[in-house]
Amino acid sequence: MSDVALLADASPHRSSARGGRLARRLLHDPEFWIGAVIVAFFVLITVWPSSIAGIFGHGDPRECDLRFSRLGPDANAGHPFGYTIQGCDLYASVVYGAANSITVGAVVTAGTAIIAIALGLFAGYFGGWVDTVLSRISEIMVSVPLLLGAVLVLNSIETRSVWAVSLVLIAFSWPTAMRVMRTSTISVRARSFVTASLSLGLPTWRILVSHVVPNTIGPVLVLATLQVGAVISTEATLTYLGIGLQAPALSWGLQLSQAEPYFSSAPHLLYFPAGALTLAVAGFVLLGESVRKSGFHSSNAA
Amino acid sequence: MHPIANRLIQAAVVFFGTSLLVFLAVFALPGDPLGSLAGDADLTDTVRKNLEERYHLDQPVLVQYGLYVWGLLQGDLGTTVTGEDVANIFANAWPITVQLALTAWIIELVAGIALGATAALRPGGIFDRIATSVTIVTLAVPTFVLAFFAQQVLGLQLGLFPVAGASAGWPVAFVLPAACIAALGIGPIARLTRTSVLQTINADFVRTARSRGITPQRLYVRHVMRNALVPVVTYLGLDLGALMGGAVLVEGIFNLPGVGRALFTAVNTQQGSVVVGIVTAGVFVVLVANVLVDLLHRILDPRISHV
Numbered sequence: 001m002s003d004v005a006l007l008a009d010a011s012p013h014r015s016s017a018r019g020g021r022l023a024r025r026l027l028h029d030p031e032f033w034i035g036a037v038i039v040a041f042f043v044l045i046t047v048w049p050s051s052i053a054g055i056f057g058h059g060d061p062r063e064c065d066l067r068f069s070r071l072g073p074d075a076n077a078g079h080p081f082g083y084t085i086q087g088c089d090l091y092a093s094v095v096y097g098a099a100n101s102i103t104v105g106a107v108v109t110a111g112t113a114i115i116a117i118a119l120g121l122f123a124g125y126f127g128g129w130v131d132t133v134l135s136r137i138s139e140i141m142v143s144v145p146l147l148l149g150a151v152l153v154l155n156s157i158e159t160r161s162v163w164a165v166s167l168v169l170i171a172f173s174w175p176t177a178m179r180v181m182r183t184s185t186i187s188v189r190a191r192s193f194v195t196a197s198l199s200l201g202l203p204t205w206r207i208l209v210s211h212v213v214p215n216t217i218g219p220v221l222v223l224a225t226l227q228v229g230a231v232i233s234t235e236a237t238l239t240y241l242g243i244g245l246q247a248p249a250l251s252w253g254l255q256l257s258q259a260e261p262y263f264s265s266a267p268h269l270l271y272f273p274a275g276a277l278t279l280a281v282a283g284f285v286l287l288g289e290s291v292r293k294s295g296f297h298s299s300n301a302a
Numbered sequence: 303m304h305p306i307a308n309r310l311i312q313a314a315v316v317f318f319g320t321s322l323l324v325f326l327a328v329f330a331l332p333g334d335p336l337g338s339l340a341g342d343a344d345l346t347d348t349v350r351k352n353l354e355e356r357y358h359l360d361q362p363v364l365v366q367y368g369l370y371v372w373g374l375l376q377g378d379l380g381t382t383v384t385g386e387d388v389a390n391i392f393a394n395a396w397p398i399t400v401q402l403a404l405t406a407w408i409i410e411l412v413a414g415i416a417l418g419a420t421a422a423l424r425p426g427g428i429f430d431r432i433a434t435s436v437t438i439v440t441l442a443v444p445t446f447v448l449a450f451f452a453q454q455v456l457g458l459q460l461g462l463f464p465v466a467g468a469s470a471g472w473p474v475a476f477v478l479p480a481a482c483i484a485a486l487g488i489g490p491i492a493r494l495t496r497t498s499v500l501q502t503i504n505a506d507f508v509r510t511a512r513s514r515g516i517t518p519q520r521l522y523v524r525h526v527m528r529n530a531l532v533p534v535v536t537y538l539g540l541d542l543g544a545l546m547g548g549a550v551l552v553e554g555i556f557n558l559p560g561v562g563r564a565l566f567t568a569v570n571t572q573q574g575s576v577v578v579g580i581v582t583a584g585v586f587v588v589l590v591a592n593v594l595v596d597l598l599h600r601i602l603d604p605r606i607s608h609v
Contacts, residue, residue, distance in 0.1 A: 143585045
């Protein structure tokens with residue numbers, strides 16, 4: 001729901017940009033570069049965690065010794081973030097924890113965008129009862145607060161993998177983008193190039209794919225880039241609540257929920273996983289913000 | 303048909319659709335609530351059969367849903383299998399959550415609008431840049447992380463606020479958790495206000511008003527803000543749902559005995575009727591807020607006559 005407000009243009013009087021100007025505007029934006037570097041870093045440790053997990057000499061998050069349980073940071077011993085409750089290296093655990101968060105963020109965002117584009121396109125282009133049914137379903141889904149809905153569904157799933165959590169998040173997040181897509185499709189449908197292709201006898205799927213979609217997906221794609229950060233934060237929240245990913249998975253949400261009773265005696269257990277989580281979310285938010293500011297979502301519309 | 307009646311019917315359809323969805327989801331929850339009643343021992347067949355009849359568990363799901371709605375219309379929220387009245391659980395938990403959500407709402411409303419309106423006074427100025435940075439920071443920090451830090455630093459280390467529990471009463475016990483919930487809303491509201499004010503300030507009626515020679519304060523408050531706040535009001539209404547979700551999370555961290563904690567207890571102990579009741583009530587609040595937003599729109603901007 002907040003996504004609608006997020007789309008509000010930061011500078012309403014700026015003329016819309018197209019192609020090259022858009023890219024140039026992005027490349028001159030420090031927000032874009034900061035966001036891109038952070039995101040690139042987290043993508044790197046998702047795909048290839050061992051590349052940086054071992055730089056302090058203890059690259060295996062599963063190599064634990066209970067004697068060191070909850071000991072604070074000790075850079076000389078090669079444990080700059082300290083030890084976890086089980087006495088594993090916290091630095092390696094945090095590095096390996098990125099993979100699940102980033103994967104959920106990417107899968108949910110892609111899944112939401114695909115469903116929203118397809119359903120919004122159908123509802124907006126065909127109108128009539130298709131529109132009525134799809135719009136009512138989206139209204140129902142949008143009225144269930146995300147956290148309440150996710151609690152309800154996830155709690156009934158015994159073993160929750162990254163995919164199960166992603167599916168549930170997709171199920172509750174597509175309506176916002178679908179409504180945006182529907183609105184822009186309705187406005188594009190009435191334009192003369194669509195009428196023209198209709199009168200030329202183009203099959204419906206051709207009209208949709210080559211004329212309607214390219215002119216309507218801008219706003220949805222901007223929403224998607226803004227969404228990644230929020231999804232990562234939601235996944236960590238659900239996991240922290242005990243209805244997201246489960247041990248022995250490595251995840252920031254799990255690290256935080258397991259360490260909660262020890263925060264006051266071993267604050268490094270709070271600072272480092274929370275810091276990594278916040279940095280990852282901030283990276284995606286900055287990237288999404290810069291794309292939104294560049295005026296990408298209005299570049300294709302009328 | 304009158305547009306308001308139309309709007310109410312629409313809301314009713316969505317409400318029943320949602321409650322059916324919630325009902326079916328709870329039905330799919332694994333476990334045996336009757337079996338857990340007996341603890342380690344096994345229920346005898348006759349006792350089980352009696353209990354099933356009493357709670358209509360022997361009927362098909364749709365019949366159960368019908369019975370539930372029938373009871374709901376008569377003001378009966380149902381009882382749990384341990385015999386506790388769901389309405390009772392609600393009566394204890396709601397006031398806490400309502401206080402929490404409303405406090406959060408007021409914080410995000412005041413902070414967001416103030417930040418956005420001030421930023422719009424001089425676009426690109428120093429305050430505008432600060433406001434933008436604040437927006438991004440509030441979006442980047444997950445609510446529960448913020449709550450942990452607030453609890454550790456402001457509560458434990460500085461001792462400014464109570465760390466947990468609602469015993470200190472309003473506002474002392476509620477300000478810190480409410481601020482954590484509100485943080486997420488401040489950014490979008492500030493941005494929306496800023497954009498909307500900038501758009502309104504260039505409108506014809508504002509120029510006309512200025513040429514009539516009214517004071518800048520009066521111009522800003524009466525002409526610009528009143529019109530610029532229409533989209534902000536929409537957002538504030540729609541955001542109630544998110545606030546309820548935030549309350550579920552923050553109640554756990556700050557140990558406030560509200561609806562969120564009742565929900566978690568109910569999910570873990572398979573008290574289906576409590577879960578359905580709480581989620582349905584949450585949906586109800588969201589729907590009522592949406593209808594109110596529509597009505598408020600007409601008052602703020604008489605040009606809006608569509609539904």
